[in-house]
Amino acid sequence: MPNPDAYLPPGQREIDAFPRFGLTQFATRFPAQIDTLRLQIGGEVRTPIEIGMNQLRQLPQLELIADFHCVTTWTHKGLQWSGVRFRDFYQQLVVPLAGPADTAVFVILRGQDGARGCSALEDLLADDVLLADRLNGQALGVAHGAPLRLLAPAHYGYKSVKHLARIEFLSSRANYRPSGFRFMDHPRARVALEERGRWLPNWLLRRLYRPLIGPTAARFEQALVDRKT
Numbered sequence: 001m002p003n004p005d006a007y008l009p010p011g012q013r014e015i016d017a018f019p020r021f022g023l024t025q026f027a028t029r030f031p032a033q034i035d036t037l038r039l040q041i042g043g044e045v046r047t048p049i050e051i052g053m054n055q056l057r058q059l060p061q062l063e064l065i066a067d068f069h070c071v072t073t074w075t076h077k078g079l080q081w082s083g084v085r086f087r088d089f090y091q092q093l094v095v096p097l098a099g100p101a102d103t104a105v106f107v108i109l110r111g112q113d114g115a116r117g118c119s120a121l122e123d124l125l126a127d128d129v130l131l132a133d134r135l136n137g138q139a140l141g142v143a144h145g146a147p148l149r150l151l152a153p154a155h156y157g158y159k160s161v162k163h164l165a166r167i168e169f170l171s172s173r174a175n176y177r178p179s180g181f182r183f184m185d186h187p188r189a190r191v192a193l194e195e196r197g198r199w200l201p202n203w204l205l206r207r208l209y210r211p212l213i214g215p216t217a218a219r220f221e222q223a224l225v226d227r228k229t
Ligand SMILES: Nc1nc2c(c(=O)[nH]1)N[C@H]1C(S)=C(S)[C@@H](COP(=O)(O)O)O[C@H]1N2
Pocket: 018, 019, 020, 021, 022, 023, 026, 027, 069, 070, 071, 111, 112, 113, 114, 115, 116, 143, 144, 145, 156, 157, 158, 159, 160, 161, 162, 163
């Protein structure tokens, strides 16, 4: 029997740290608001709205332990997140208050730092997708997405947008501009299927990304230190 604790998805390697991470252009960009949530809901909706933390607190709160997989091949195991299910947020707040079009099956999530992600609505309605505001028993800090982030653990980390500022529901993703190069942006990015990127084979993406892990993590860490001094 394989030991489930030893399982790593294809091409992933476990690391002990949980680094602040992303495309280097976001290393020095920080959210302006970390204590209050003002989450805009827009796109093809009847009424654009803004959601605050009080409204999220009305929804069932849950805890989830999950491994986190970055597309660059690092995995950090066993993080404990708390928050609300994206599905509850969608069904109990977005649908009644904003009224998205029936055809709006794509979701663009935007962070306060300008980073963004695009997912299929269907992927975000899965059981294990959270809007998380706590990590390992503490309020989410600046490093990992304050005040609120998406957590979609079955998908590579670039779908789990931090510092959420705006969520748009759209019937097409034709006008979506990814944060990075288009070849890096898989429409679904499921980890188990190694949907790492587009056009380039996984062996090449692994080889391109792996050498970037160390320098990128160091850059993000240094930016956090500089911000405080
Ligand atoms: N707003 C924002 N969200 C983001 C990023 C970012 O730079 N800014 N980086 C993404 C990438 S590539 C990864 S792997 C994860 C990293 O999450 P962490 O910084 O909490 O480890 O956040 C994702 N979400």
